[in-house]
Amino acid sequence: MTHPRKWLDSVIHAPVRFSIAAALASVDEADFRTLRDAIEITDSALSKQIALLEEAGYVKVRKGFVGKRARTWLSLSPKGRTALTRHVAALQEIASGTPPVGDAD
Numbered sequence: 001m002t003h004p005r006k007w008l009d010s011v012i013h014a015p016v017r018f019s020i021a022a023a024l025a026s027v028d029e030a031d032f033r034t035l036r037d038a039i040e041i042t043d044s045a046l047s048k049q050i051a052l053l054e055e056a057g058y059v060k061v062r063k064g065f066v067g068k069r070a071r072t073w074l075s076l077s078p079k080g081r082t083a084l085t086r087h088v089a090a091l092q093e094i095a096s097g098t099p100p101v102g103d104a105d
Contacts (some may be wrong), residue, residue, distance in 0.1 A: 007090035009083045011056045016041060016049050021058065021084045024076040031063070032072040052072060058083055 012021050019039040024030060030038075034045045036040030053059040062073045076084070 004090040004093035005094075007086055009087045011058060012083055012087045014049075016045065017053055018087070020046075020053060020074075021076060021080060024059065024074060025084055027075075027083060029073045029075040032074065035074055039061055040080065053080065056083075057067075 013017050013044060016039065019041075020035065023035055023038050032043075032046070032102070039046075041049075050059055050061065054061055056079075058077055060075045060077050062069055064073070
C-alpha cells in the first residue's frame, strides 16, 4: 500500500503556488496583473513563486510589450498541468479517507 500523500507534489503543494497553478489551469494564458489580483498577492511574492514554478517547468513565462508598456503573460505548461492533476487527485484520495483500490483487509 502506498499512501496518497506520497503523490503530493512539493512544488505545487505550497498554498500560493497551488493557487497560481489552479488559476492558470482554467485559462490558456493570463497576464501578470490579472493573476496577481485573482490570487490576492503582492507583485514581489508572485514573481518569486512564478520563478519557482518556471524553474520546475510547470509555468511558461512570455514577455512582450503592449504599446510602450512591458507585459508578462503566464501559462501552465503540459508538465505543470499533469502535476496539478496528480496533486489534486492525491488530495481527493486523502480527503476521502478510503484506502486506495486494491487494498482490502
